Amino acid sequence: MTTEQLLAPDARGDRAGVTGPLNYLLIGSDLRASNPGAGQRADSIVIVHIPAGLNRAYLVSVPRDLLVQIPADPAAGYTGGTDRINAAFQFGNAGATGAKLLSATVTLLTGVRFDGAAILDFSGFRRVIDLIGGVQMCVDTEVRSIHTGHVFTTGCHQMDGARALDYVRQRYDLPNGDYDRQRHQQQLLKAMLQKVDLGDLVAQPVRLDHLIRAVGSSFTVDTSGVPVEDLAFALRGLRPEALLGVQMPAHAQDVAGSSYSMLDPAADSLFRALRQAQVPDWTTVNPAWVNRL
Numbered sequence: 542m543t544t545e546q547l548l549a550p551d552a553r554g555d556r557a558g559v560t561g562p563l564n565y566l567l568i569g570s571d572l573r574a575s576n577p578g579a580g581q582r583a584d585s586i587v588i589v590h591i592p593a594g595l596n597r598a599y600l601v602s603v604p605r606d607l608l609v610q611i612p613a614d615p616a617a618g619y620t621g622g623t624d625r626i627n628a629a630f631q632f633g634n635a636g637a638t639g640a641k642l643l644s645a646t647v648t649l650l651t652g653v654r655f656d657g658a659a660i661l662d663f664s665g666f667r668r669v670i671d672l673i674g675g676v677q678m679c680v681d682t683e684v685r686s687i688h689t690g691h692v693f694t695t696g697c698h699q700m701d702g703a704r705a706l707d708y709v710r711q712r713y714d715l716p717n718g719d720y721d722r723q724r725h726q727q728q729l730l731k732a733m734l735q736k737v738d739l740g741d742l743v744a745q746p747v748r749l750d751h752l753i754r755a756v757g758s759s760f761t762v763d764t765s766g767v768p769v770e771d772l773a774f775a776l777r778g779l780r781p782e783a784l785l786g787v788q789m790p791a792h793a794q795d796v797a798g799s800s801y802s803m804l805d806p807a808a809d810s811l812f813r814a815l816r817q818a819q820v821p822d823w824t825t826v827n828p829a830w831v832n833r834l
Contacts, residue, residue, distance in 0.1 A: 545637040547658040547763035549645035559775035561593035562818040570662040583630040596778040602723035604802035665759035667702030676732035727786035786832030
């Protein structure tokens with residue numbers, strides 16, 4: 542597990558210890574080990590909001606086609622502009638520098654300062670899921686993969702890393718398109734937490750150390766100086782059933798012949814709730830944007 546500063550200076554919420562509320566930025570990169578020269582964008586962007594008690598978490602998925610203002614990054618040679626939010630990772634030259642530009646973009650959009658961030662690419666996701674023995678994913682709508690041709694039939698299935706990653710990348714031929722893809726990614730994070738069991742891990746420090754070492758280069762993390770072991774201990778009370786998925790209020794819209802996601806008015810209240818640590822109240826008032834995982 543490599544550690545680098547992934548957050549832009551004005552996006553960091555540095556703190557001496559681990560106390561809530563916390564906001565983390567998870568970035569799923571579409572880097573493919575078989576074709577590294579193809580470049581990479583952020584295939585998934587998730588804000589993880591953890592209230593003060595540290596025993597619940599809200600997974601707020603950011604639509605990757607969301608049209609936003611991306612700030613300039615002179616070090617990367619990017620002058621700034623309006624584009625899909627997932628392009629910020631690429632404009633920042635991917636990796637740690639791309640994460641900084643993406644975090645600055647999300648902070649500019651939401652006003653949220655982050656306490657940490659992590660990047661995981663396709664091969665890393667597969668490796669981690671295989672390492673924990675696979676996950677159980679429940680398919681609610683049959684869909685054929687546009688990448689492998691595999692048909693995911695309805696029902697709950699045990700999936701290895703490659704199969705799970707293939708499933709959560711699908712959005713075509715699903716009733717709600719990219720929103721279904723976001724929900725499936727949130728379900729995968731819950732399924733991974735079910736297999737890892739933070740409470741059990743911190744009670745077995747040798748096993749925790751082994752897992753961290755085994756993950757190795759799969760993750761690039763920035764915990765604002767907090768040791769990963771301390772973070773795991775602080776979150777030991779976070780159970781899978783306490784994860785709630787949140788859709789960022791937005792809709793698809795054609796702009797100059799291209800399809801983008803555009804924010805709905807309710808997004809402003811969500812951003813305010815994130816900043817003011819009132820997300821539980823927001824989800825109660827806005828159930829239409831909540832995913833039961």
